[in-house]
Amino acid sequence: MVDELRIFSVRDAIAAGRSRFALRRVGVRTPYRGIRSSAGTPASDDLQARAAEYVPRLRIGQFFSHETALALLGAPLPPYPYVPGIHVSAHRPAREPRVPGIHGHRLQTRSPAVLSTSQGWPVEHPVRAWRQCGTLWRLDDLVAAADFLLTDARPRIEADELATEIARMGDTRGGVLTRALGLSRYGPRSPSETRLRLLLIRHGLPEPEISWVLRDANGVFVAELDLAYPSWKVAAEYDGRVHAEDMRQFARDADRWDAIRECGWQHVRILFHHMRGDGAVAVGKVREALRCAGWRR
Structure with a gap:
């Protein structure tokens, strides 16, 4: 300050x-x-x-x-x-x-x-x-x-x-x-999340839901997903951390990722280097997850 x-x-x-x-x-x-x-x-x-x-x-x-x-x-x-x-x-x-x-x-x-x-x-x-x-x-x-x-x-x-x-x-x-x-949309929590969303739709992928709330079969809250494709149970999230500076937070996040997968969802974690250049790596990771879930362009 x-x-x-x-x-x-x-x-x-x-x-x-x-x-x-x-x-x-x-x-x-x-x-x-x-x-x-x-x-x-x-x-x-x-x-x-x-x-x-x-x-x-x-x-x-x-x-x-x-x-x-x-x-x-x-x-x-x-x-x-x-x-x-x-x-x-x-x-x-x-x-x-x-x-x-x-x-x-x-x-x-x-x-x-x-x-x-x-x-x-x-x-x-x-x-x-x-x-x-x-x-x-x-x-x-x-x-x-x-x-x-x-x-x-x-x-x-x-x-x-x-x-x-x-x-x-x-x-x-x-x-x-x-x-x-x-x-523009209501819901994004970071500019990186916005840029990832724009990148995906410009490459022909469906527009994801923003800040989508995932609940288990009993209706219990599991996670709020940055970018979600409920029809295909695919979640894409941007993680800008270069390394795990807070090990306790990293451990909580890892447990959260496991909980998302236990609900039958694919969790695609996008890191900083995936977004470099034209972002083709990030797009490819999300596209492949959608294809495995049955999506066709």
Whole structure:
């Protein structure tokens, strides 16, 4: 977590009685003009720490927007090696920032819908921020973010809200937002799960059920399956762990996999390396399980 007390504006420090000489001490950085920080340089993928360094420069009417707002609200960002930018916007007639390293945007005159993060930082409403990302992100990244908004955002967003925003403000890049919304679903718990689902249907496999509840013959809960094909009793789940860091959790998961198989289901565990490249290995594993269960294209 970022220690916000170690990030301050020169103006506020001087007003509090600090001298300019004291602000030049060793170990104090200048991330932006007029800002000083004694915190370590944030990593390029630590968007929260990078945004924290700009907070003291925010002026009245300015707020974090685009991918910055979505990330600060918990939505998934495009995967590595994508490096997100810091976006700050303002509605006309207020002025956007013009600062090196910051993407400033002057938006159309419109009633603000700014929210506050848990730190009290002003951010664009997630519906509007998602649409703004239509100029920045690929289709699958927009679908993953929409899945998050429909499933895990607090308060949760309805698909109609995203559709209304597109209709009111327009689509981008050949209708990428409309296509993303058409592919989005309620239920995914991770962007990797979303990408696996999209990969499977693009390769001609049936669309799986999301977060499907498996019960045994007596109706007792067994597991919630990430992606399920109830007609063929095949479950596909993404496991992003490189190795078993928590042996107790790994043991619980192994028992869960056994319980799924005891119900007569095939459990296909997809790991990170199965998704590399075009994801053919992941698709092949699920396709073979479906074929063994009687599915034919």
